[in-house]
Amino acid sequence: MPPQMCNLTNLQTLSDFVLSKNSGSRIKELGALKLLRGSLRISGLENVVDVGDVLEADLKKKECLTELILKWNGGEVDEASKEKELLNALEPHRKLKKLRIEGYRGTIFPDWVANQSFGDMVEVHLEDCRNCCLLPPFKQLPSLRKLDISGMYVSGIENECSGAALTKPFPSLEGLSMNFMYALERWPTGANQEGRFYPCLKHISLCKCDKLNVGLPAGCLPSLETIEIWNCKEMVGVCPASQEIDIAYPSLESIVLNNCEKVESFSEMGWPSPNLKHLKIWYCEKLIANRKNWNLQRLSSLQSLWLSGCEELVVISFPEEGLLPSTLTSITISRCGNLKALNGEGFHHLTSLQHLDIRFCEKVEGLPEEGLPLSLSTLSIEGCPLLSERCQRETGEDWPKIQHIPKIEIDGRKI
Known part of the structure; x- marks a missing residue:
């Protein structure tokens, strides 16, 4: 200075x-x-x-x-x-x-x-x-809207959250982020009925919480809109098992899961919210392998689906018939190394689909014989050499199946 x-x-x-x-x-x-x-x-x-x-x-x-x-x-x-x-x-x-x-x-x-x-x-x-090794009692800050904790070696946060002196801990908190919390093992214990904790919480983000085995605290989170969970190696589920799942997260609209190798299901009780609009899953192979049990048809509000990083899975054809809800407007399929075909039976009822993105699926050989939904307005193909060749304008074998689509992009180039 x-x-x-x-x-x-x-x-x-x-x-x-x-x-x-x-x-x-x-x-x-x-x-x-x-x-x-x-x-x-x-x-x-x-x-x-x-x-x-x-x-x-x-x-x-x-x-x-x-x-x-x-x-x-x-x-x-x-x-x-x-x-x-x-x-x-x-x-x-x-x-x-x-x-x-x-x-x-x-x-x-x-x-x-x-x-x-x-x-x-x-x-x-x-x-x-x-x-x-202990967090300050942030629960008592009346106007706190955003709490970001990173790189600390606390094993649990119940001392931070379970104090009985406050009738409404975290009365204004909207965003909670915990990153690189390698020793964190547990969410707070005790009741959280009727949104007693985190009544205004809208967004939860977790990254590298290696010992945490469940993504959300028990109880009702009435305002929760988005969940992002990245690189949590020991996590086996997003939602705790012992609660009424259908009413616990009435506002939840978006879930992002990335590289959580032990997660097999979102919840033992079913989907955390019937109002879910966006679902993005990267490198969660056990979860993707269990996709037939997701019951996505229940999600009458789902608009976008992104599946990426199932390199080791034998996914020959996708999507399976009846797997996806008809409300989807956008689908991205990425880095599925064993995927060979797109299933026409799985696409035919997707009458609202507008955007289809296929990335780095090297073995995909072509488009379904039935073609793609007429509602498509954008098709993007990248890193799929066999498919790219078949979709070239005028000369590709699959060109007649996609020529109705207004915007087509192959390997970053509009055709």
């Missing part, structure tokens, strides 16, 4: 205040910048030696700051209690709306983090706080 930043007493915007090695004491210069507003990042906090310098920064009095980002850039810590003292001294004004803590090296968070007096707080991000 330039020298004597403390002389810029009228400064209002400072995107990043960087503390380099041997200059951690400069954090106290922030004390003179009383007019700072908007977002402030303080980087290099591992270089701070004296907590007294942090207190002089006087973040508590900067009431025009709406976002605070506190960043440690690694390094070993000699005493965890000093790290907690440092973070405690960085307490901001209670009007703060967004908080991000990255690389914090302590084992426990100070009390101000998630204190319910932060009534305006709408977003919290914790990233790579690897020494912490």
Whole structure:
């Protein structure tokens, strides 16, 4: 940073205040910048030696700051209690709306983090706080809408969620994301009837939660709209078994599953929502192998289906007759290495289908004898050499079956 930043007493915007090695004491210069507003990042906090310098920064009095980002850039810590003292001294004004803590090296968070007096707080991000084994009680933040936790080694979050003191924990939370939580094994235990937890939760995203065996917490999530689950190796199901599945997720519209190798079914009780509109499955071979038991016909609102990454499965013909609901408007089939044919009997009733995308299915030999639905407006073929040759304009053997389609694209080229 330039020298004597403390002389810029009228400064209002400072995107990043960087503390380099041997200059951690400069954090106290922030004390003179009383007019700072908007977002402030303080980087290099591992270089701070004296907590007294942090207190002089006087973040508590900067009431025009709406976002605070506190960043440690690694390094070993000699005493965890000093790290907690440092973070405690960085307490901001209670009007703060967004908080991000990255690389914090302590084992426990100070009390101000998630204190319910932060009534305006709408977003919290914790990233790579690897020494912490407990989460702050975010459930008591009345306005919190987005919670993003990444790279922490907590095994469960029931201490965070099950407190009986609050009648409605997480009263405003809309988005919950947990990524690279390698030790996370369980969702909170206890009742969640009638949406007592997460009454406003719309989106759940999980990635690399290697020990978590079920994607959703038990109970009713009345506002949940989308689920995204990526690379969860031990997960065996998306929904918990012991609940009334038809009423638990009345608003659910979209499910994305990617690389969850042990998942065989969405739920033992059936589909989590009859209102599902979008289903995207990548590299979940056991689940795709079980597709005949999905009962997709129940999903009278399903519009788009994406199946990808069944390289090892022997899927000779797709889709099987009666497998898909007639409401589908878009289908993508990708990276199914053993797929040889598209089943005309499986397509003939798809009278609403508008978009068909076939990608990297090298063994597909051609289109069904019956042709494709007349409703198709877009056909895209990529990485399917045998099929591509048969669909060339005028010269391809399958051209008469697709010439009615307004937009055809083969290997990135419109024909």
